[in-house]
Amino acid sequence: MPDLIVKTPKAPYYAVIFTSVRTSNDNFYALMSAEMEAEVIKQHGFLGFESARNEIGITVSYWKDLASIRRWRENAKHQIAQQNGREIWYKEYCVRICKVERDYTG
């Protein structure tokens, strides 16, 4: 099992905070999630992700740079998932692109 908390490199690096509220419409959501996970780990510049869901879902993915984030956003399989997300799975969502300026662990 991978580490739950991602071992990111020395800052600066980038984070994409994706927060969402699900609809009750499942429609292969788990399958899409698994496929996106298999796809994202192959992306250049991808550093890892952390995810949890209760009433709200929060997935934070970490990236080397903004160019890697842009490429992933434009990835063909991911584009289909994003469209299904907007139309079927998510009642509401927010994507925030962030520069991680510093961090500390304990």
Added chain:
Amino acid sequence: MPDLIVKTPKAPYYAVIFTSVRTSNDNFYALMSAEMEAEVIKQHGFLGFESARNEIGITVSYWKDLASIRRWRENAKHQIAQQNGREIWYKEYCVRICKVERDYTG
């Protein structure tokens, strides 16, 4: 009930991503969480927070600027919570201070 997804202002603003893995030691954890929530919403520059926990817990708090984040880190009640967190509640954690450069919602 407040919005689950925080209505943040136009970027840039700041995010603190706190990811943690809990110990099995409860010791008033829920009480501390409720107290910290009551305290943080009073802080100058605080914009809101989003939180979810399964195997990993992710809490993202949003702030107007770095000075507000520093003041909250140094807040006396929060200092006690942080110490208990390190010693009792968290097996592992990571705090990442981020500048939100852009965002979009759907």
